[in-house]
Amino acid sequence: MAIILDTDVIIRDERKSFDLKRWTASRSSEQFAVAAITVAELWHGAERATGAFRAEREAYLRRILNSVRIFPYTEATAMEHARLWARLESSGKMIGAYDLIVAATALERDSAVATFNKRHFSQVRELKVIEPA
Secondary structure, eight states, X not given: OEEEEOHHHHHHHHTTSSOHXXXXXXXXXXXXXXXXXXXHHHHHHHHHOOHHXXXXXXXXXXXXXXXXXXXXXXXXXXXXHHHHHHHXXXXXXXXXXXXXXXXHHHHHTTOEEEOSOHHHHTTSTTSOEEOOO
16 A cells, blocks of 8 residues: 655645655655556646746656656556545545546555645545645
């Protein structure tokens, strides 16, 4: 089992309001990963950045993404995504589209999600959610 880092965890580390290196070191027996959609979210932010900040952000993202596994969006992920989407939509407890894909990725791979957005992810009752401290 891996712990999938949500976008907000990485962004808080970049903004220095959370120490991702310290937190992952405190869980040295765990493996860490990100969902492919998280890569898109993070690089979208880099693409929108300008000047020196863009170069800093790109360097930061390369460093972080080179240190974790990236779980692709596979056909199995798509099936889990569709199942979750239908269930949450019919229950009236829909979460954000990207969060839904992160949750599907975690469930498909029997992994937990580390996030500061516990409220959204807790809608997926079978998902293990970890709020980093």
